[in-house]
Amino acid sequence: MPRKNDLERKALQLVFEASSEGLLQSDMWKALGVTSREGSRLALKFEEKGAVERRKVLHNGRWTYKLFSQTKLVTLESIKGCPCIVCEDLDKCFEGGQISPLNCQPLSLWMVPSTAEEDA
Amino acid sequence: MSLYSNVSDETVDQIAMIIGGEEGVMIIDAIRNVKEITVEEIAEQTEIQINQVRKILYRFYNHSLVTSRRFRDKETGWFIFQWTLQQELIEAFLTGMKQKILRKLKARLRHELDHEFYRCESGECPRITFEEAMDTVFNCPVCGEPTKPMNNEVYIDFLDVKIAEIEGELEA
Numbered sequence: 001m002p003r004k005n006d007l008e009r010k011a012l013q014l015v016f017e018a019s020s021e022g023l024l025q026s027d028m029w030k031a032l033g034v035t036s037r038e039g040s041r042l043a044l045k046f047e048e049k050g051a052v053e054r055r056k057v058l059h060n061g062r063w064t065y066k067l068f069s070q071t072k073l074v075t076l077e078s079i080k081g082c083p084c085i086v087c088e089d090l091d092k093c094f095e096g097g098q099i100s101p102l103n104c105q106p107l108s109l110w111m112v113p114s115t116a117e118e119d120a
Numbered sequence: 121m122s123l124y125s126n127v128s129d130e131t132v133d134q135i136a137m138i139i140g141g142e143e144g145v146m147i148i149d150a151i152r153n154v155k156e157i158t159v160e161e162i163a164e165q166t167e168i169q170i171n172q173v174r175k176i177l178y179r180f181y182n183h184s185l186v187t188s189r190r191f192r193d194k195e196t197g198w199f200i201f202q203w204t205l206q207q208e209l210i211e212a213f214l215t216g217m218k219q220k221i222l223r224k225l226k227a228r229l230r231h232e233l234d235h236e237f238y239r240c241e242s243g244e245c246p247r248i249t250f251e252e253a254m255d256t257v258f259n260c261p262v263c264g265e266p267t268k269p270m271n272n273e274v275y276i277d278f279l280d281v282k283i284a285e286i287e288g289e290l291e292a
Contacts, residue, residue, distance in 0.1 A: 072292055074126045074211050076134045078285040084221045085138050093224065095231075101224035102231045103246075111278045 007032060011042050015052055015069045022066040024059060043067055083110055127210045135210065139183065140176040143168050147176055148205065151186065156202035177203055184209050215290065222286045229279040238267040 011032055015023050029039025043065060046052035053068045083106035084090055093099040101107055129152070136148040146166040151157055159177065163170045180186040188201040239247040240260035247270055248261065258267050 071126055073128055073131075074214050075128075075131050075289070076138075076214060078282065078289045079218055079221050080134070082221055084224060085217060090220065095227045101228045107224070107228070108275075111282075112274050 007034070008042065008045075011039075012046065012051060012069070012071070015046070015067045016071055018067070019069065022055070022068045024057075025054070025065040025067055026059075028067060081110055083107060127207070127214065131214070132205075132207075132210055135185070135213070136180075139179050139185075143172060144176050144180070147173060148180075151203055151205045156189065156204050158200060158202055162203070183213055185213060218286050218290055222283065222290070225279055225283050225286070229276065229283065232272050232275045232279065237270045237272050239270050240265040240267050 011028055014028055014031055025039055025043050026036065028043070029036055032039065032042075034042075043052065043054055046067070047054050051070055053070055054065045055068065056063060057066045058064075059066075079085060083104075084093075087093070087106070089099045093101055093104065095102060132148060132152070133145050136144040140147060143166070146168065147162055150162045150165045159170055159173050162168070162177075163173045166173070168176075177186060177188075181188070185206060186203050187206050188203050190199050190201055192198070193200050236250040237247045238250065238253040238258065239245065240263055242260070242263055242265060245260050245262040245265075248256070248267065252261070253267055256267075259265065260267050
């Protein structure tokens with residue numbers, strides 16, 4: 001028998017993968033192999049936690065719920081490669097300080113790799 | 121990915137790689153799926169030396185990515201530390217880091233926009249601002265050669281794009 005957490009994880013993954021299309025609540029519990037009652041409880045729990053939005057929709061003449069993931073993944077993409085992440089002087093670095101972003105060589109190298117020596 | 125976390129395992133691995141290198145990723149991988157783990161257990165699983173495991177764990181600890189619980193071994197009287205990944209603080213770490221970097225990039229952009237830069241033709245000496253160039257009668261303060269105005273559009277373009285990108289991620 002799967003652990004409750006595993007089931008929730010799998011359900012959230014299904015909803016997340018459905019992205020903007022959304023996932024019918026009935027499709028979710030069928031894919032998980034659980035009863036409609038369990039599926040409904042899971043969906044309600046996700047809604048309470050703010051992880052999922054439940055929208056009432058008419059499907060094949062019956063009212064059901066469609067689930068939309070509210071998970072917005074936070075990534076590292078925009079600051080990938082930025083030397084500040086591992087800089088030991090990060091909190092001592094400020095405009096006008098001895099260590100300053102205005103003339104930081106590693107920062108210049110990140111910005112424009114070929115012109116780093118200009119700020120050396 | 122923890123149940124209700126907004127940070128994927130891949131992103132956690134990227135952070136671990138930046139802070140602790142490949143060994144950092146292996147250590148995070150060992151901590152990720154257990155409630156608590158000791159340094160000795162991590163060292164055994166990853167085959168990384170104990171002192172190195174401890175060193176990298178403290179690096180993660182400095183960024184609040186992991187936490188530890190201390191208790192005394194009844195037999196030896198030594199302290200034992202049980203380490204846990206603070207999954208819920210990883211998002212805060214990322215957001216905080218982006219905000220700090222954003223402030224620095226904005227300061228740099230203002231500097232780039234507010235100044236004209238000069239440099240000599242050696243290609244090795246640092247660039248200087250117009251005000252600094254005035255003081256040295258437009259000669260390079262390092263090599264003494266005459267300086268010429270330089271175009272900093274490449275910096276400004278990068279900063280414009282990067283600032284918009286980070287702000288976009290922070291607002292999402």
